[in-house]
Amino acid sequence: MDLGTRYTPEAIERKWYDFWLKKGYFTPTGVGEPFVIVIPPPNITGRIHMGHALNITLQDILVRYKRMKGYDTLWLPGEDHAGIATQNAVERHLASQGLTREELGREKFLEVVWEWARKYRKEIRQQIETLGASVDWTRERFTLDEGLSRAVRKVFVELYRKDLIYRGKYMVNWCPRCKTVLADDEVEHEETQGKLYYVKYPLLDSSDYIVVATTRPETMLGDTAVAVNPKDERYKHLVGEKAILPLVNRVLQIVADEYVDPEFGTGAVKITPAHDPNDFEVAKRHSLPMVDIFDDNAVVNENGGKYRGLDRYKAREAIVADLQAEGYLLKVENITHSVGHCYRCETAVEPRLMDQWFVRMKPLAEKAIEAVETGEVQFVPERWKKVYLHWMYNVRDWCISRQLWWGHRIPVWYCQDCGQTIVEEEEPKNCPKCGSSNLKQDEDVLDTWFSSALWPFSTLGWPDETEDLKRYYPTSVLVTGFDIIFFWVARMIMMGYEFMGEKPFSHVYIHQLIRDKYGRKMSKSLGNGIDPIDMAEKYGTDPVRFTLAILAAQGVDIKLDEKYFDTYKKFANKIWNATRFVLMNLDGFEPLSLDGLDTADKWILSRLQRTVQTVTNGLENYDFNVAAKALYDFFWDEFCDWYIECAKPRLSSDARRIVQNVLVKVLDVSFRLLHPFMPFLSEELWQRLPIAMESIVIAPWPEFEENFLNDEAERSFSTIQQIVKGVRNIRAELNIPAKQAVKLFVVGRMLLNEEALYVKHLAFVEDIIYTERKPQRCATAFISSDLHVYVDVEGMNIEEEIKRLEKNISKLEQDREWLLKKLSDENFLTRAPENAVNEAKQKLSQTEERLKILRQILDDLS
Known part of the structure; x- marks a missing residue:
């Protein structure tokens, strides 16, 4: 199949998302062990931000991985009505038209907010789809939909009847702006x-x-x-x-x-x-x-x-x-x-001292504390366990009433004739004490987090005994930010044990905070936010997702610079171009058993299996950055820069069929490993391989094939790589033209036939001469215990080269001293942005490595 010359994300992304939706891949099959995530519901107050994009990306990586592993995977989407935030946003909108909610009245105001909710729920869905999220839209929920509202009323009434909800005059925090x-x-x-x-x-x-x-x-x-x-x-x-x-x-x-x-x-x-x-x-x-x-x-x-x-x-x-x-x-x-x-x-x-509704938290906290202490619910990274427990041991009663119009109206009515308080799930017709129908409902609504606390089971149909509830509760993992451990995570755990009798999830993965490139928190006031949808449109969704994943080191905040998206768009281009090269060289392809492999073939297949191990272990342990970096290093460095270069001459030889099969296998496995991170690109390219399967979404996750591990091939090819790098360094430092072939002198053992062939091809060597000792007029390319390799520099103006080398070494030594002084300055280390300190350390390492090379060459020529 013809593949265009450029990676153009806009040409593939919507196409494949629509294809996946049409095929129903995101709806669980009911077969296999359940793996369930409920999405932390975004607020209906506008566009999702980069923190949402990170959260969604990490969840989707887990979901796509587990789906390929054969789990019955459900990722349940939804949105939060966000009481205070949404009411504020709508009131600001009304103010721009010269209106107030009081002028509209409660009923009309709520009509306006519901219209707002429909509009922004649709926009949020579009944004989540843009990010490639494989959520099951057939089960989309909203914290104010009828099912969840019924669950909220039932929970309130049951807690009230257990004396876990009460009304009293206590000191509360009052916001004069939000009222x-x-x-x-x-x-x-x-x-x-x-x-x-x-x-x-x-x-x-x-x-x-x-x-x-x-x-x-x-x-x-x-x-x-x-x-x-x-x-x-x-x-x-x-x-x-x-x-x-x-x-x-x-x-x-x-x-x-x-x-x-x-x-x-x-x-x-x-x-x-x-x-x-x-x-x-x-x-x-x-x-x-x-x-x-x-x-x-x-x-x-x-x-x-x-x-x-x-x-x-x-x-x-x-x-x-x-x-x-x-x-x-x-x-x-x-x-x-x-x-x-x-x-x-x-x-x-x-x-302020006010009459409000409260939840007694200490009785609810007991099981939630025990669950985390015993490891029934685990925090990743584990340090958040201490934060959670500290708050839980010191928990205070939760004020749940809010003086708003938008939200779950408190299911409490007051008899205007006898003063009776009536707490029921459905609106009562008469006062049970005096029979009066003159009843008035409490004006307040419930705190938004009250309905969110029920999210893992209310979204699955509770309080009804639905099939979804039976099969998919408890859920598997919650992916969220540290800032809502108390708002949301703790309350979900408490409510899960109180109403379902068991944990709501097994793992809580606390992701990083995204900061700007200087380490500052992103905010509207600073104007330093980066819009993920804008970035997806500019660079492509897959590069945005991969960037976030490779930066997502456990317990370390992400310092995000837009240039990173460009870096990983280049990676996407590299994948595209490498695939295009392979497809152009598959004429006459026939699937063969992988026999008759040479050193390079054995090496790349062994490295592929180690990558399968690393990526799989990384995803199992929530080390997203480790998994992403392993993929990046393998595909760009080992596969593209080394194996494809080794394959080029062999595609015109008798080894063509074997090389074709190795190339196809590496791409097949690589795309499946890459799919959770870059779903669109991996599907587009995988579909073009000579593999008869419907979609990479439902393709099996690569199994670790131990029979392809080959330590001997890895050692041998490592020697080839080091020799070639050494020759290339000498070429660069001595300005030997790329098209000028060089001669090598070898002292020690003879290179194996395949080693010699690859060294000649990759380093542009015209001849390899074996000798008993290091010759005159040569530069050291590689030294090991049994093998020394030198580049012949006969015919060069040695005196001029020595002068130039000395000048370069002197300059590098000055750079090194300046960097050492900079990195020993406490003011710089404590006050400079972290990325500036890291760049200085990296530059020092590069400077010292180049000094080592130049000093060796100078020693050889002197």
């Missing part, structure tokens, strides 16, 4: 420059005062006490006394509590129970009143006196000015402290 509560693990703490204000609180019935230090003077409006440490001798005489709150004149108790750090500030702290989680606990211990001073917008409410109506930061300015004016402000210090921000919009969160 909703956030769970503790949705708050991102950032080091922020701030100020520490020292404020005098007068003592009641005294001219004395106590000084407190605070970073948030605006919260003074809600103070109900001052606390000191009971062991702090400075304040023991004040415990039980009272102080006056400046500007407000509220009488405050002075209490003793172990919570207070005597070393912070003055050792006396203001207690604001409604706006600080630690103060809230102090207030409970001492029965203190709680005063809420902010509304939903973080604007001072009616409890703020004259500061009512001021934004929290404007209130801070006004209060500081008044404290200064009235002589209460003692001093102000600059500090760096940790401030919690919303993980979605980056607004500073406001701790």
Whole structure:
């Protein structure tokens, strides 16, 4: 079959994806041992990013590999409704049209969001298809589809009836921008420059005062006490006394509590129970009143006196000015402290005391802890096990209610006549207590992660006993990022044991974070993101996938430079051109048993089997980069640069049929090994081989064939390679033209016939002369215990060559000293980007290797 002269990904990618879909290859067969992955569902808020592309690529590599291994493979796709993020995105869209959700009303607003969801779900599917993902689209799910919604309601009701869900007034994290509560693990703490204000609180019935230090003077409006440490001798005489709150004149108790750090500030702290989680606990211990001073917008409410109506930061300015004016402000210090921000919009969160719904986590965590400690659920890399367990041992109750319209409405109704709380899976008609039909549903929705926690079993049809649930639960592996171990992974494990009685998956592979080439996190604000779909359109999907795989070293963040995609597009071109050469030389091909092989044939087939071993072991152990590098090195270096060059003269000899069969076998096995990484290219080229099979997608994974391992052939061909490289180095350093044949002198054993033939062909040698000692006028190409090989340099201007060599050596020595000095500089090692340090180390290694070669040649000529 004719193969074009260029690798053009746009000509093959959609063609083959449509072919695979039409054939139904991505739908499990029901035959074989199940291998199941549920996709971490992307949010319906726009385009997928490079982190998604890495996640999808690694999953697809595993899925395609297992499918070829004969597993009954299911990769289940879906999308997440992403409550906060989606509602924010739609509200911004409405704002651009001069509208608000309040103006639309809840029902109309939800119609708009559903339209948004349909649009972006379709776009996300197209992007996932562009990346070549072999997901089973016949089983696509959405966290708000009817089946998953029913599962969510059932879980809520069952947990409520087990007293694992409750409603109470507790300290929560409030985002004034998103106007909703956030769970503790949705708050991102950032080091922020701030100020520490020292404020005098007068003592009641005294001219004395106590000084407190605070970073948030605006919260003074809600103070109900001052606390000191009971062991702090400075304040023991004040415990039980009272102080006056400046500007407000509220009488405050002075209490003793172990919570207070005597070393912070003055050792006396203001207690604001409604706006600080630690103060809230102090207030409970001492029965203190709680005063809420902010509304939903973080604007001072009616409890703020004259500061009512001021934004929290404007209130801070006004209060500081008044404290200064009235002589209460003692001093102000600059500090760096940790401030919690919303993980979605980056607004500073406001701790508030509110009625919310919570899940009791400790009872649910017990089995989830045991599963990881015993290895029933394993983390890869293993270091994430400690991170998971640390969080689980210190788990706090999970606030699951959100003040949003988009999401799973909490299945709770309140009787407006008798006040009864009704928790049911389906909407009740009447109050079970008084019979009234005057019922009102809770306004809040559930945290998005609540529905996501059920993903491994709800997507398979639970709570119904479906055939999918019986066959494909538990799933096999979860591939995800470290940033959602607590949000998602831990909660799935807990819910899996609670509702299915067993683990949701056996392995959790935590992939790397993708950073820019300087090691910075990719973000919109920095403008340093790289769009994976743009890269796929520019370089081809297969080069993008291969790039991500070969960079995916366990436990090491990826520093991504766009030039890497070009590097692996060149690799795709190399594969294309090598295949084209083979196909052009298959005239008269007949399948033969691989007998009568020469050294090069035995060598490449042995190296092929070692590659099969390395790639297979790499995929079994989630060492994607090891597997990808083995493929790259084998195909480019060993097969293209060495074996094909050895094959060229033999294709015109009596060995043609044998060489053809070796070439076809190597390509066949290589393409099947390559398929999980480069699905489109491997299918396109594999289809053109003289092999009668339907598709590489369902072709068997290459088995390790031990009979082809040949240590002797590898040793012999290694000698050939080293001799040829040595001759080529001398050619390069002495400027011997590529078309000028050279003579070799050999001291020691005689080269084997095949060794001599290949050395002559690959190094362009016209004659090999055997001698008892090293001749004059020659340069060393290769030395081993029984073999010395030299290049004849007779006829060259030796004096000129020596001068040139000395000059080059001097320059290289200067380069080497400069690099050594650079790499011994601690400032460079600690402050320079990692890639700059690695480039310097690589350059030093290359410089030292070239110095070694030049010094040997100079020694030979001197």
